[in-house]
Each structure stands twice: as structure tokens, then as C-alpha cells.
Amino acid sequence: MKYRAPLDPDCPEVAAFMAALLGDPMTKAMGAPSDDITEDFARRHRAKCKRCQDYGAANVEIG
Numbered sequence: 001m002k003y004r005a006p007l008d009p010d011c012p013e014v015a016a017f018m019a020a021l022l023g024d025p026m027t028k029a030m031g032a033p034s035d036d037i038t039e040d041f042a043r044r045h046r047a048k049c050k051r052c053q054d055y056g057a058a059n060v061e062i063g
Helices: 012-023 025-029 035-048 050-058
Strands: none
Touching: 012 025, 012 035, 035 050
């Protein structure tokens, strides 16, 4: 069983990261976005963002 704490999609830093990642033509050309890229960002961002920590704790997903 794996727990996943999502980031707040309305967080300005998360929105900016995803827009930059998905808006880059190289992303699609490389077959991305990969889980590695987004999970690395999520770990680093969640460690410093109280908003995303609270959102993730309230919306834990079990998979």
C-alpha cells in the first residue's frame, strides 16, 4: 500500500512549475512529464510549503 499526498494545484509555485513543464515542447518530445520529474519537484516543494503540506494531509490518497 502506498500513500500519496498531492500538492495543492492552486499553489502559485505548483501552478507555475506545471505550466512551465507542460508548456515546454521538449517535454512532450522526450515523453515527459515523467513521474520522476514531478515527484522530485513535489518532495522538494512540499518540504518548504506549508500550504501544500496542509493540502496533502487533508487529501491523502491510498493506492
